[in-house]
Amino acid sequence: MIDLFAKFDDVIAMREGLLASGVTDPFNLVMERVESPTVAICNGKRTILLGTYNYMGMTFDPDVIAAGKKALDEFGSGTTGSRVLNGTYGGHKAVEQALKDFYAMDHAMVFSTGYQANLGVISTIAGKEDYIVLDIDSHASIYDGCAMGNAQIVPFRHNDIEALEKRLKRIPEGAGKLVVLEGVYSMMGDIAPLKEMVAVSKANGAMVLVDEAHSMGFIGEHGRGVAEAQGVIDDVDFIIGTFSKSVGTVGGFCVSNHPKFEILRLVCRPYVFTASLPPSVVATATTSIRKLMDSADKRAHLWENSKRLHGGLRQLGFMLGTDEPQSAIIAVIMPDLEKGAAMWEALLNEGLYVNLARPPATPAGMTLLRCSLCALHTEEQVGEILGMFAAAGRATGCIS
């Protein structure tokens, strides 16, 4: 018998090598209690959360919690069914209406996760004779959507407008074209030049899908994302988003003005062949989305936090993913996985949680300490965070 697990030997060795150095396993942390969007108890210790994507801090909002409890009481713990059979309740229609209102678009379709939204929409709309042109740094769910379909997949260098244009021009005449972009790229926290890229895509007859998972709620005048901020949202055919970041629960969605959009409910397999979201989840999402429409003060504070952390870390001597803060993600570049894991552990011991990101999730084989800020981080907390980075950075020799 050939052991089918032999193919994982390299990963097993890498993991054992890392743990043999005595470092805490960075991919096995348990949050024993969660006190607020910004504080949890880990290993019995009060820990500031700086790696949650909980950008707008909606997870403990009293209105959101109340809506969830009410739905749990009135509609039960789960739907036990597909959206196209017994799994569409009033709450599912309500959350889709909230999304249509939030984005000012004609159609909204809610999936059980953000991953499934990309998987479903991309694999379904791009068929055998079609071409998908995508940024090389696209999220795993985008690549998996490509792999699940049977279109021709053409990647281009990250954020390179000319590389995108060249590839679009080489696609054979008559073929369908889908350009897939992200508003914020979650590893480095940089944004895409959507204004130029959407224009180039449209000029070459392509439909455009933009994943705005990491921008919803705080980028753009109405929090609709980078496409809104750069004034091209009307030229974007499909926006993909998630409930698991600014909205503060779980689920994914696609919004669009395409006149035939609703047919996707019948032909999109990751939508059809899975159970719909529980009533409590869609109720919390609806309440949260409606509150996000009117959160200008929180948005402003989140940007303040992002700027202060970026400037502070830079001053301490850390190498960061972007020269200027472009989103609520600040990526601290580590020299290698061992140093990264040591720094991650030192921060945890100080009482700070960040994400340790490593290949293949990261571009160019980098190890990153990825920090995502929350609108509810106080000024004092950001000060504390900088103090912890200074102490841990010196203890591990990452900074002098």
Place this chain on the structure above:
Amino acid sequence: MSDRAQTAAKVFELVEPFNKKGVEVTESTRFAQDLEWDSLTVLDFVANIEDEFDVLISMNMQAEIETVGHLIDALQKLMS
């Protein structure tokens, strides 16, 4: 030189800047195992090939291309 020989000569020339290990490149040289290219190197190399021959080499096609010889054959087919 035949068409194929011309294509081959150009491909060998474009491989060289990425041949960091200095291996001797033949048509049976494998990109992943022998040249040990990572995904970013592949992207840069493919972009150069695409620009030189004015073709598109999709990831679906790349999956079938294991050696330098495979690439030359694929280019011949794309340009025919």
